[in-house]
Amino acid sequence: MSRARVLVMNSALGPLDYRVPHGMHVEPGSVVVAPLGPRQLLGIVWEPDRMPSDAEVGDNRLRNLLAVLPVPPLATPLRRLIEWTADYYLAAPAAVARMALASTSALEGAKLVTEYRATGEVPDRLTPQREQALERIGAHQGLIRELATIADVSDAVIRGLVKVGAIEPVSVDIDQPFPLPDPSHGAPALSADQRAASAALVADVEASRFQPTLLDGVTGSGKTEVYFEAVAAAILQGKQTLVLLPEIALTEPFLKRFAARFGCAPVAWHSGLRQSQRRRAWRQIADGQALVTVGARSALFLPYANLGLIIVDEAHETSFKQEEGVHYHARDVAVMRGKFESCPVILASATPAIETRQQVAAGRYAEVKLPGRWGAAEMPSIAPIDLIAEPPERGRWIAPRLVKAIDETLGRREQALLFLNRRGYAPLTLCRTCGHRFQCPNCTAWMVEHRLVRRLACHHCGHTEPVPRVCPECSTEDTLVPVGPGVERIADEVKLLFPEAKVAVVTSDTIWSPAKAAEFVGRMEAHDIDLIVGTQLITKGYHFPNLTLVGVIDADLGLEGGDLRASERTFQQIMQVAGRAGRGAKPGHVYLQTHSPNAAVMRALITGDAEAFYAAETESRREAGAPPFGRFAAIVVSSEDQNAAQDAAKAIGRAAPRIDAMEVYGPAPAPLAMLRGRHRFRLLVHAKRALDVQDVIRAWLGGVDWSAKVRVVVDVDPYSF
Numbered sequence: 001m002s003r004a005r006v007l008v009m010n011s012a013l014g015p016l017d018y019r020v021p022h023g024m025h026v027e028p029g030s031v032v033v034a035p036l037g038p039r040q041l042l043g044i045v046w047e048p049d050r051m052p053s054d055a056e057v058g059d060n061r062l063r064n065l066l067a068v069l070p071v072p073p074l075a076t077p078l079r080r081l082i083e084w085t086a087d088y089y090l091a092a093p094a095a096v097a098r099m100a101l102a103s104t105s106a107l108e109g110a111k112l113v114t115e116y117r118a119t120g121e122v123p124d125r126l127t128p129q130r131e132q133a134l135e136r137i138g139a140h141q142g143l144i145r146e147l148a149t150i151a152d153v154s155d156a157v158i159r160g161l162v163k164v165g166a167i168e169p170v171s172v173d174i175d176q177p178f179p180l181p182d183p184s185h186g187a188p189a190l191s192a193d194q195r196a197a198s199a200a201l202v203a204d205v206e207a208s209r210f211q212p213t214l215l216d217g218v219t220g221s222g223k224t225e226v227y228f229e230a231v232a233a234a235i236l237q238g239k240q241t242l243v244l245l246p247e248i249a250l251t252e253p254f255l256k257r258f259a260a261r262f263g264c265a266p267v268a269w270h271s272g273l274r275q276s277q278r279r280r281a282w283r284q285i286a287d288g289q290a291l292v293t294v295g296a297r298s299a300l301f302l303p304y305a306n307l308g309l310i311i312v313d314e315a316h317e318t319s320f321k322q323e324e325g326v327h328y329h330a331r332d333v334a335v336m337r338g339k340f341e342s343c344p345v346i347l348a349s350a351t352p353a354i355e356t357r358q359q360v361a362a363g364r365y366a367e368v369k370l371p372g373r374w375g376a377a378e379m380p381s382i383a384p385i386d387l388i389a390e391p392p393e394r395g396r397w398i399a400p401r402l403v404k405a406i407d408e409t410l411g412r413r414e415q416a417l418l419f420l421n422r423r424g425y426a427p428l429t430l431c432r433t434c435g436h437r438f439q440c441p442n443c444t445a446w447m448v449e450h451r452l453v454r455r456l457a458c459h460h461c462g463h464t465e466p467v468p469r470v471c472p473e474c475s476t477e478d479t480l481v482p483v484g485p486g487v488e489r490i491a492d493e494v495k496l497l498f499p500e501a502k503v504a505v506v507t508s509d510t511i512w513s514p515a516k517a518a519e520f521v522g523r524m525e526a527h528d529i530d531l532i533v534g535t536q537l538i539t540k541g542y543h544f545p546n547l548t549l550v551g552v553i554d555a556d557l558g559l560e561g562g563d564l565r566a567s568e569r570t571f572q573q574i575m576q577v578a579g580r581a582g583r584g585a586k587p588g589h590v591y592l593q594t595h596s597p598n599a600a601v602m603r604a605l606i607t608g609d610a611e612a613f614y615a616a617e618t619e620s621r622r623e624a625g626a627p628p629f630g631r632f633a634a635i636v637v638s639s640e641d642q643n644a645a646q647d648a649a650k651a652i653g654r655a656a657p658r659i660d661a662m663e664v665y666g667p668a669p670a671p672l673a674m675l676r677g678r679h680r681f682r683l684l685v686h687a688k689r690a691l692d693v694q695d696v697i698r699a700w701l702g703g704v705d706w707s708a709k710v711r712v713v714v715d716v717d718p719y720s721f
């Protein structure tokens with residue numbers, strides 16, 4: 001009789017033991033179907049000595065495994081990564097493993113999927129719903145449910161359209177192989193600096209050795225071209241490459257660029273994929289067919305059969321930190337995956353995180369530098385505009401010197417970008433008569449007015465409501481006033497100043513899919529846009545040679561709030577947005593509107609002396625015992641019931657162990673005291689580097705009980721304070 005330990009896909013449970021029925025073959029990593037109560041769950045077979053069973057069950061009471069799925073077993077390096085991630089981030093192993101399985105549907109046996117698409121025929125009976133459906137579906141193809149979502153109608157409407165022949169089924173072969181990238185297709189002639197940099201990276205790929213390397217070079221220095229050489233080397237070896245990008249909106253321009261270099265697009269992995277695309281990608285990644293995958297952080301846990309290289313592009317980006325579900329940092333997990341897979345990991349950045357620079361200083365990561373921009377392109381000039389000495393006109397936000405620069409830029413038929421990291425029209429809307437402010441019903445946050453869609457929106461939970469004509473507090477009509485600027489308000493000001501200019505607002509509200517990003521890039525390239533007003537979404541990845549002016553509307557914005565990383569993040573963000581200017585033959589100019597032109601971070605940006613700034617920042621972190629020299633962990637206790645959350649937080653606080661190497665602050669209301677209807681309290685743990693803080697927290701929380709209404713989440717190495 002043989003038994004198997006199985007990690008079932010239920011985060012509330014640890015591994016359980018099952019009987020392997022006669023004739024069934026399983027091994028560690030096999031993906032199986034296991035019974036649990038009346039349900040059937042997916043599970044992964046695990047080595048018994050690496051995970052203790054959740055319940056000891058005698059041989060005679062074991063239940064039979066139901067099936068083994070016809071997919072390759074998850075390989076040992078991936079299983080070690082799942083264990084490490086669960087351990088380090090104090091997460092349930094099943095919650096981590098679920099990211100590897102991606103979705104149950106990815107594992108179904110069938111090789112053909114039936115999808116649907118419009119035939120072009122218009123049905124005799126065209127109800128408004130049917131009309132809307134056909135209009136929105138356009139050239140899209142997908143499952144009935146996916147088309148219904150795109151069209152915002154019920155499944156029944158789509159099925160009705162199938163019946164009358166306006167939509168037809170099509171078979172999709174998910175085993176159809178992806179085209180193979182050609183390493184020599186569009187290989188550029190590299191400069192001497194680029195050649196030296198790529199040689200170091202290629203050597204690590206050819207040696208198949210674990211080696212994290214910081215690829216450090218200013219924006220436009222050719223980091224992408226250089227790491228493409230490492231990708232080419234991996235392809236020549238028949239090994240797989242994973243490229244992680246910080247933002248799904250970046251995938252589309254990247255796919256185009258990759259295709260120009262390698263003759264075909266890589267495999268894309270992101271949340272916007274259809275089920276058939278997801279299944280096709282998953283299976284071919286798992287059997288080694290898919291050679292290059294590019295994706296957002298979720299691509300990190302896919303079951304690559306034969307991984308030879310990992311690249312984290314824009315590695316300093318904070319969006320690599322996952323703040324929901326399993327709280328992990330994709331940059332750090334990428335390095336661990338490289339370690340388990342024995343392959344090199346390249347972290348590319350023009351403004352590396354202090355954590356990464358410290359790894360280089362400690363000799364754990366190698367560093368490869370690209371000193372200047374490629375070709376004739378020069379770094380842009382950066383000049384401050386002191387808002388106290390040169391204020392904008394009353395009720396305006398763009399200072400006269402920046403207005404003049406925009407005027408000259410547009411006059412030369414060049415393009416400009418105004419950066420303000422604030423979506424919507426104004427950060428705050430209030431009643432002129434009684435001072436009433438609009439607060440989100442679910443969160444401790446003000447609602448933001450979005451004029452383009454005439455709604456108030458919460459940027460934390462997504463709640464929206466129409467902009468009221470009457471103040472709900474004092475009932476006065478038409479009395480709402482916007483306070484402060486958002487991108488939409490800046491766009492209005494530009495249109496007022498330059499009525500002829502074609503202005504585009506670029507935020508997650510307008511660019512919410514790869515297709516929208518592609519459309520935007522097309523319009524920029526066709527010069528159908530003169531001036532962009534954008535949030536951080538516009539700061540990275542884009543290469544527009546005719547864009548020569550960047551104006552930062554409020555350079556001080558990121559410094560508010562006293563976050564540990566505020567200065568560093570401001571430096572990175574402004575360097576990044578400045579890097580959009582003058583990427584071609586024409587020189588770029590950047591203006592920073594600021595109230596504090598003498599702040600250390602502003603001086604570093606203006607003089608270009610990044611090293612002095614980083615040195616001072618690093619020193620102050622060292623003195624404070626802040627990361628990377630010390631560590632933080634946040635314990636967030638939340639519940640819809642405020643008292644239950646507070647009681648649990650207090651109980652956890654009382655049980656805090658007294659250890660020299662660790663301090664515990666709180667509990668106190670979390671920075672967002674209410675989020676999505678849940679009341680939140682937080683304890684902040686500050687520990688010395690040498691302390692195994694995970695072990696301490698595990699033992700500590702293991703000794704406290706809390707009500708079932710309460711959720712406790714630990715955020716190890718938190719980003720939001």
Ligand code: ADP
Pocket residue numbers: 188189190191194217218219220221222223224225226374543
């Ligand atoms: P980074 O990733 O450092 O911002 P990129 O790789 O995007 O820099 O390079 C900036 C621009 O310069 C791109 O348009 C790129 O194609 C071009 N470029 C860089 N190196 C070369 C080269 N050796 N030959 C041709 N074009 C290059």
Ligand code: ZN
Pocket residue numbers: 440441442443445458459460461462463676
């Ligand atoms: Zn909200």
